[in-house]
Structures are given as C-alpha cells and as structure tokens.
Amino acid sequence: MSSLCSGFGVTVAQANAELDLPDAFGIAAVHAVKNWADQHSSAAAVDAPAAAATINSLNADPPAINYRHRRRRLDGWLIPANDWDALTEPLRRAEAEHEVLRLLRTDWGPRKRDCASLIVAATITRSDYTALPLFRNRTHVRPTDLPFRNLAYKLMMYGRRGVHGGRGSHTLALLHALEPYAQRLAAQLDDISAQHLPYARRRQIPLTSDK
Structure with missing residues (x-):
C-alpha cells in the first residue's frame, strides 16, 4: 500500500x-x-x-458522487429530534399494539437515535462506521461509552444479516425505516454540493420532508 x-x-x-x-x-x-x-x-x-x-x-473517470463532501457535511450531524420522532412513531405504535412485542419495552431514546445517525452516515458515505467521528468520539475516549458501542455493533450486524420475527424484529423495522430517510438525505446533500455551499460542520442538518 x-x-x-x-x-x-x-x-x-x-x-x-x-x-x-x-x-x-x-x-x-x-x-x-x-x-x-x-x-x-x-x-x-x-x-x-x-x-x-x-x-x-x-x-x-471519477465517481459522480462526492463522498468526501458527504462525509464532511455529516461531521457532527445527528438525526434531528423531530425527524427521529416521525421515523419511530409508527414503530412505537406497532410495538404497542403487538401482543408480544409490547412486552419488550424498546428504548427509543437518545442512544438509539445516535446509533441510527451513525448507521445513516456510514451508509450514505460508504464508510467504515468505526472510522466515523461520531463512533470514535464515543468509544475512543475514557470512559468508553460501551452501551453505545455495543448497540452500534448490533445494528450493523442486524443490517448485514437481517432477522425474521422474534426479539430482533423491531431492530430490522428501524433499519428498514432508515433506508428511504438515508436516500432522501443523500439526495439533499448532493444537491447542496452542486450549489457549492460551504460544508456544514458541527450542526444538525434537518431533512426536508416530502410534502
């Protein structure tokens, strides 16, 4: 090399x-x-x-997608709280109405939102999630955020292997919900890139809704 x-x-x-x-x-x-x-x-x-x-x-013949631009615009980004609520509301409702899943009492709090943000960023930048600042800033420090690290690993493994029903079904449902969200965010970032706007560092980038 x-x-x-x-x-x-x-x-x-x-x-x-x-x-x-x-x-x-x-x-x-x-x-x-x-x-x-x-x-x-x-x-x-x-x-x-x-x-x-x-x-x-x-x-x-360089690739049409500027992944470096995507990475840098997403440095410091998290899924905005309103977007997270909209993404997970159908999942919360479906779980509450399910005879078995409602017993799991899934935590849809900030840690899962942060891990979902990591998955989205890794997906649309084609990155190793362990190399992204959001992961390193939580796991390469003392004290290490072990719950965050373990949840991020779990989401990645489920995304690669998939699950069918049972205890992990809510995780797969979340990953499926993130797919169109990630696609829309990528399109928004690329459109901004075409306009030569400055990189957005250390702030949330709200996703334009499909209205």
Whole structure:
C-alpha cells in the first residue's frame, strides 16, 4: 500500500487525510497488506498492477458522487429530534399494539437515535462506521461509552444479516425505516454540493420532508 501511494505521489498519511481516516487506520492497513503480500508474494505481484489500473481508471473517470463532501457535511450531524420522532412513531405504535412485542419495552431514546445517525452516515458515505467521528468520539475516549458501542455493533450486524420475527424484529423495522430517510438525505446533500455551499460542520442538518 505504501509503495502504491508513493507511486501516485501521496503518502499514506495524505491518503488517510483524503479519506478522513485516523492515522491508525492507515498504519493498520499498511501492516495488513504487507503481511499478506509477504505470505502471498505471487498473488501480490499480480494484484499490484491491477490495483494501479483501478486507480488510474477512477482518476480518469471519477465517481459522480462526492463522498468526501458527504462525509464532511455529516461531521457532527445527528438525526434531528423531530425527524427521529416521525421515523419511530409508527414503530412505537406497532410495538404497542403487538401482543408480544409490547412486552419488550424498546428504548427509543437518545442512544438509539445516535446509533441510527451513525448507521445513516456510514451508509450514505460508504464508510467504515468505526472510522466515523461520531463512533470514535464515543468509544475512543475514557470512559468508553460501551452501551453505545455495543448497540452500534448490533445494528450493523442486524443490517448485514437481517432477522425474521422474534426479539430482533423491531431492530430490522428501524433499519428498514432508515433506508428511504438515508436516500432522501443523500439526495439533499448532493444537491447542496452542486450549489457549492460551504460544508456544514458541527450542526444538525434537518431533512426536508416530502410534502
């Protein structure tokens, strides 16, 4: 990875900065790739030119979506309280009317809202959720917010594997409710990007409703 970066005139630190990643992520990536290449030298020799060709292709025809702009506009963002209430009200009502689910007494409070914000941000920026500031600011400090970390992990795992009925059904319902919300937010961010507006840091970005 480091040799590939240098071949394109950037350091690993600069690549990290472009991707808004902590330095530790780049260091870990370099070590992981080096260890793999040392154990699979023949495959590495084939993959390096392929990786370079992919980068050249992306540079020649950049993706239409500016993920860096999305990441930076969402730095410090949380789902606004009004949006969260609107998103979860149908879920609360359905749970209250269900003979079994109402016994679970699901907590729809601030921690779940924060974790849902993390899921939305990771989804529309195509990011590793553990690299986003919202996650690191809660888990890479002392004392660590373990309930937040565990809930974020749970939501991610449910989103990847899915659940069918039973105790986790309310989590899957929440993830499904977040999908169209994330799509509308992404469209709003991209529209703002086209107008060359400054990045919105450390504030909530209200989502325009579909009225």
